[in-house]
Amino acid sequence: MKSAAERAKLPPADVPRDGPNLTGEELETKLSTTWSNPPGFVGWLSSVDHKDIGRRYVITALVFLALAGVLAIAMRLQLARPDNDLIGAARYNEIFTMHGTTMMFLFAVPVMQGMQIYLTPLMIGTRSNAFPRLNAFSYWMYLAGGLLLWIAFVLNVGPDVGWFAYPPLSGPQFGVGKRVDIWAQMITFTEVAALAAAVSLTATILKQKAPGMSLARMPIFVWATLVTSLMVIFSMPSVALASGMLLSDRLVGTHFYNPAERGDALLWQHLFWFFGHPEVYIIFLPATGFVSEIVATFSRRSIVMYPIVVMSLVATGILAFGLWVHHMFATGLPRIGYSFYTAASMSVSIPTGLQIFCWIATLWEGRPQLKVPLLYVIGFIFTFVIGGLTGVMIAAVPLDLQLHDTYFIVAHFHYVLIGGAVFPLLGAITYWFPKATGRLMSETLGKIAFWMIFLGFQLAFFPMHIAGIYGMPRRVYTYPAGMGLELPNMLSTLGSLVVSTAVLLFVVNLVISARSGRRAAPNPWGAPSLEWATSCPPPPYNFPHIPLVSSRTPLWDAGEKLPVVHGLRVEDRELVLTTVMSAEPDVREPSPEPSPWPLIGTVATTAMFVCSIFSPWAVLVGVVPVALALTAWFWPKSPRLSGSL
């Protein structure tokens, strides 16, 4: 390691660099000046700090979660009694479409990416992420897509064809008006945002790990981030193609999905689920990353069998691309072909089962401390395993043909997505809240909220299994009396009210704690990873000196003082890049300054995308402002910065 550090030679003394001669308060003042946002509102809009972007992502996603939750309550109230007429058919269809679309595209994927954007540079010990302006662009595009969808909904042009919008129902003949166009264009926004964030995260992880943090020493959450970012890169183009073709069918008269003109309605389902199934793992794998970090910290020991956990993540990421047909067992594709997808779907439970084993073994071998984040992890295992096992059931064709598209499936995917991703997320928010705000969340309120969410969730979603078997299809605005559906539905509604109250309590806890919670030391939980090596909240430059890593759990092994490397410029934004595998120092690299152009570029792109719903010519005209904004964005700044080595 030392020879590698030496190779990054001490530079000439013409520019100030961090090192033995420049440290402590003097260094921090200089770094602060260099890495802070410009002053004022424009400076706020220009921020490229990954902590700002990540925080904005998470907060925006939580707002969308709340909105989708309100829609969920509306649906549950309508379904509380048979033949209820609180909400009419057309409005109900809009509501469930908005609920699913918001949860999947505006909450689940973005909130995970937001957490990843916030945490990854801190966990791998670098000052910023790669392509920070692209990252800022990613957030603004996500926000624009979310606003487009929700403004449309408020103006009564919200989509009403379900979150997977099967043509021909979503095609030009049956999906009349602009509702579906808005849905499909929202997909374009979110996929641009997700791809941009994924590219930034992948590059950050591969090239910016602190010296010594080889792939084998990366925190498991960072591994999960790497795997999911690669999954985003491989799966999003499929839905981009699908929604692009849908828009072109609707707006310029192509016939990709029109059977009357030799198009194929099933083509959409293949393309959509080739993205849609991996998407579930894009949501779930970061959650398993949270779980691994929380389990290790609160068991007071390293995760048992790190290589198995990492290989499970990678294996799940690969298998996720071989399962999409299990969403299509009822479409009449060749029956023998289905067995491949059955076997593939079942086999996903092997890596997942291994991960669960490693978490339980870690708790077993350690001394678990039942703080709120760990409670969420335990709730996660109890809940998610039910979802995993019902997943095994519906992987079998004869079972799926009965259970597909019923409330059994609704129960299954809420167990997997709420139990499997939202529970760990709430634990993770509690866990990293002191890092982001400098204050700890209240344990008492946290525990009350946890138990209400955990029990309320079971009450809301377990009866749905029974409703499904008792013949209740999903996406119905009402159901007849006398089919045995009254009790399960009433229980679900009561449960949903408990959960929503508890989520409100969680938010109250967030707000109160952010204002007046107990102040947090840099490492309040005694955790092992690098994000806890810096202050709470971290300074704009993350670390005064870049840490030097020699184990998987640096803060547990380093003794009194974490070793660091020296020699980065302090008056310009500079990063140390390391090699991909073994993280040996490679080059010093300038990092872009704050810029308003990602935001202006987003405004131009938004104008183009939204206008293209109304006229295809908007694409032709709209690229001009986009090109101008991109040119300004990439305009080279000072020659001093380029070629700084």
Next chain:
Amino acid sequence: MRREGLLALLCLSGCSGAQTAFGGQGAEDANFIQLFTVFMIVCTVMYLLVSAALIVAVWRRRRTAMVVEDCNHQATSGVVRPALIGWTALIAIGLTALTLVGFFTDRSNARNGSHPQLKLTVTANQWWWDVEYDWADVSKSVRTANEIHLPVGIPVEVTLKSNDVIHSFWIPNLAGKQDLIPGRRTDAQLLPRKTGLYRGQCAEFCGTQHAQMALDVTVESKADFEKWYGAQLQTAPVPKTPLQLAGYRYITTRECASCHNISGTSAGGQVAPDLTHFASRRSIAAGTLPMNTGNIYGWVADPQSQKPGNHMPTIGLKADDLHGIVAYLETLK
């Protein structure tokens, strides 16, 4: 009502709902119940194992020396490795077994329809079912809507088509679901084993009134089926009373006939449910309303308030016309 619901919640098989996958009145659904039971047992065992391990792991909190406070946080005890191997083997064996049982059940289901003795074609529309019994001799064919009658114990092949969007054909008491996809032909095999009245429902979201797209299914003895079939072959009766005649005139000469067909009359529309034996059915508008005089009045007078968004317009009938139409429709047994 509450007791019924509680019963539904508690009993896991053998309940006699008209629309439940736990009915078992068809060969495929009986296979479903068997296979579901096998999966349920295996999954419950696995769940209990995981839960037990987790509970013990959290609650024992023994004084282990393998934590960071003891500077030994990377060590693991010797049991972890064999336990991991055992756990993996258990999952792999369990999954292989379940995959195989599932596969052979699927093969058995595929054989149910290998020698169909009755063929029908079901064509889905937003939001109703068009049903045709197919015979080589066209004069023996029968067309109806939103209901099917099946003789017990006879394998049936159902050809599935759609005229507009994707729907899904699902009679849970008899068999699993099959999508009806425009531009494609799919099929379902039914082998009803017990007589009874069942309910099917569209299971793929198909637009505004997806929730009100049900199918009344009657499984009956061969003799009863033949009696019903014979009646269906008849054309509509001639109206007898002046009121019925007025209704007949309205239907055959005004709006109704452009969409609906009534065999034996000049009403020959093909885009809406066939009404030839309308009054013999159990429900109106694909399960939206039970069949009775009041509901026929309600439906004909204002279909848009009964099933908003459906393709039958509310045309503002005058009271006299309405009385006539309902009187005539009630003769269409």
